[in-house]
Amino acid sequence: MSSLPAKSSGLWRQVISRPQGALALGLLAFLYLCALFAPFLAPYGPSDQDLQRTYHPPTALTWTREGLSVRLYKNSDPTQALYQPIPGKTAVVRWLPLGHPYRLFGLFPCRRHLFGVESKQKIYLLGSDSTGRDVFSRLLYGAQVSLSIGLIGISISLGVGLIAGGLAGYFGGWFDSLVMRTTELLMAIPGLYLLLALRGAFASQFSSGEVYLLIVIILSFLGWSGAARVIRGLALSLRAQTFVDAAIVTGLSPWRILWRHLLPNLASYLLVASALSIPGYILGEAALSFLGIGIQEPAASWGLMLAQAQEMKVFMCNFWWLLTPGAAVFLTVAAFNLLGDTLRDVIDPHFRTGNR
Amino acid sequence: MLLEVANLVVRYPLPGGLFFRSRRFVEPVKGVSFRIRAGRTVGLVGESGSGKTTIGKAVVRLIAPHSGEIRYRQERIDGLSGARLHPYRKRVQMIFQDPHNSLNPRLSIARILGEPLEIHFPALRAQERRSRAADLLRRVGLPSDSLDRFPHEFSGGQRQRIGIARALAVEPELIVCDEPVSALDVSIQAQIVNLLQDLQQELGLAYLFISHDLAVVEHMSDEVLVLNEGRIVEAAPPEELYRNPKNEYTRKLLAAVPSL
Numbered sequence A: 001m002s003s004l005p006a007k008s009s010g011l012w013r014q015v016i017s018r019p020q021g022a023l024a025l026g027l028l029a030f031l032y033l034c035a036l037f038a039p040f041l042a043p044y045g046p047s048d049q050d051l052q053r054t055y056h057p058p059t060a061l062t063w064t065r066e067g068l069s070v071r072l073y074k075n076s077d078p079t080q081a082l083y084q085p086i087p088g089k090t091a092v093v094r095w096l097p098l099g100h101p102y103r104l105f106g107l108f109p110c111r112r113h114l115f116g117v118e119s120k121q122k123i124y125l126l127g128s129d130s131t132g133r134d135v136f137s138r139l140l141y142g143a144q145v146s147l148s149i150g151l152i153g154i155s156i157s158l159g160v161g162l163i164a165g166g167l168a169g170y171f172g173g174w175f176d177s178l179v180m181r182t183t184e185l186l187m188a189i190p191g192l193y194l195l196l197a198l199r200g201a202f203a204s205q206f207s208s209g210e211v212y213l214l215i216v217i218i219l220s221f222l223g224w225s226g227a228a229r230v231i232r233g234l235a236l237s238l239r240a241q242t243f244v245d246a247a248i249v250t251g252l253s254p255w256r257i258l259w260r261h262l263l264p265n266l267a268s269y270l271l272v273a274s275a276l277s278i279p280g281y282i283l284g285e286a287a288l289s290f291l292g293i294g295i296q297e298p299a300a301s302w303g304l305m306l307a308q309a310q311e312m313k314v315f316m317c318n319f320w321w322l323l324t325p326g327a328a329v330f331l332t333v334a335a336f337n338l339l340g341d342t343l344r345d346v347i348d349p350h351f352r353t354g355n356r
Numbered sequence B: 001m002l003l004e005v006a007n008l009v010v011r012y013p014l015p016g017g018l019f020f021r022s023r024r025f026v027e028p029v030k031g032v033s034f035r036i037r038a039g040r041t042v043g044l045v046g047e048s049g050s051g052k053t054t055i056g057k058a059v060v061r062l063i064a065p066h067s068g069e070i071r072y073r074q075e076r077i078d079g080l081s082g083a084r085l086h087p088y089r090k091r092v093q094m095i096f097q098d099p100h101n102s103l104n105p106r107l108s109i110a111r112i113l114g115e116p117l118e119i120h121f122p123a124l125r126a127q128e129r130r131s132r133a134a135d136l137l138r139r140v141g142l143p144s145d146s147l148d149r150f151p152h153e154f155s156g157g158q159r160q161r162i163g164i165a166r167a168l169a170v171e172p173e174l175i176v177c178d179e180p181v182s183a184l185d186v187s188i189q190a191q192i193v194n195l196l197q198d199l200q201q202e203l204g205l206a207y208l209f210i211s212h213d214l215a216v217v218e219h220m221s222d223e224v225l226v227l228n229e230g231r232i233v234e235a236a237p238p239e240e241l242y243r244n245p246k247n248e249y250t251r252k253l254l255a256a257v258p259s260l
């Protein structure tokens, strides 16, 4: 306990001072900024189709007299998606052009995008999918779903876990027994089956917003039990510390003790737990969407995009760019794990790995 | 009479049972009676595990007695709970055995000392609380610029002083001192004991002074209770205890004290 940094600003400074911590935080900041500004960064909407340009490869960028440009392609065999660059023909990249309207942060109506090309041509930084939608744009829009699901999910499950586990550990008695038996029940059922069963229990004709909500709720429902057990243990051990006795003798109410004395001492655990469990939510959403019972078309999520990349054609013709959502999931999960490990190293010297 | 304890019995339930508490228990305190007068010190000695802390905790109502009576200024307090204990909390405080655990590592000294003030003197404004906390620090012999520091920045003896300041904050009449010096160096032990004696003179405090060390208790107390396995086997003024120990167990305890 005594090794905890007293102030949280010191904690973050220590995380950044370690290379892996700085890397993880930088990467996550970049990913979340991309998700936040997705409509602005994406040249096209998530469901803008172009049936003339299906399975288009990433457009090459070149430098011409007019400035940065993209090469133009000709489809030599529509059945096989064999695109050939047309020699000498390019379209210049425009900066901050007007495009399809959107609302930035869901609030401010806006039509500007970061970049684009003239409307007859297309810029596909990461190629296009089976209906000619821009993979780069969909990746950005998908990030909004995939990245936010972890944050919301972890807030709910840690919130529930904190209340259930904290009260169970502090007060004990029948409430403790009730919480512990419930978590044991939940943990006895393999997660994936419970996930599928819960999802199956609800009809599938939901709007994508409702499905999103449903996924978050299902994943949090599965996730709170582990957190509750750990928090209960921590609350029990904190409860046994004499400063809690001192607070009782002082005359503090139980709620005030929980709030002022237990919660701050749990904060570092909560931080590490969030960082380490967010990947579970991201992977959970990806798994559900991959199995076709998660986010539905035309909305985008990384899992859904990967599900669409399962077609035989993708493997036969080596449309590698359709697998970029997988890389995005990998990067995000790795960054969160790295951040969690670093936080734990900083907070808990007993788990410290390697030399500092 | 400030505090009267009669036939105090304390039980702890043993763990077990799937949903409900098991009916098995341990009984570390088996019918203890004693009294404390205002401004006096009663020493409580006994070997480790004899139930000293448990008695202290029952007196400050950290645990509820199984049976017996605790009266404070004639008023029964053994059955009270929650908000009804509030007035009692302002009068009876405790200093704890382990100075490393008794201060929340996440709170600054100002917050630690401000908390009892906030609760028992709600009329005080933040600035007044702060200056009172600084006064308390000065009174226990710590520089008042310690206010914005955190417990880990202090030594064991200094932390024990902070614990004393926290107990003093509510202006109590009785303080249960649970082995306040046994975790400290011998040289610092004397300083803390002297501080407690000075405070007693100055503020007219009564102490229930718990220790396993007869020498410390003798130095402090007007009356000494010898506790063995949850029962008081002898109660006498310290000089008499030394001169003429009546009980076999007391003699054994005395024999273990290194003669100075």
Ligand SMILES: Nc1ncnc2c1ncn2[C@@H]1O[C@H](COP(=O)(O)OP(=O)(O)OP(=O)(O)O)[C@@H](O)[C@H]1O
Residues within 6 Å of the ligand: B012, B013, B026, B028, B046, B047, B048, B049, B050, B051, B052, B053, B054, B055, B212
């Ligand atoms: N919360 C508890 N639950 C169950 N048993 C307990 C609990 N607290 C104390 N005991 C038991 O009660 C007995 C008396 O403990 P207590 O802490 O009062 O002893 P003590 O005289 O203060 O000893 P020490 O000098 O080591 O502090 C011990 O046998 C201990 O194991």
Ligand SMILES: [Mg+2]
Residues within 6 Å of the ligand: B052, B053, B054, B097, B178, B179
């Ligand atoms: Mg003890």
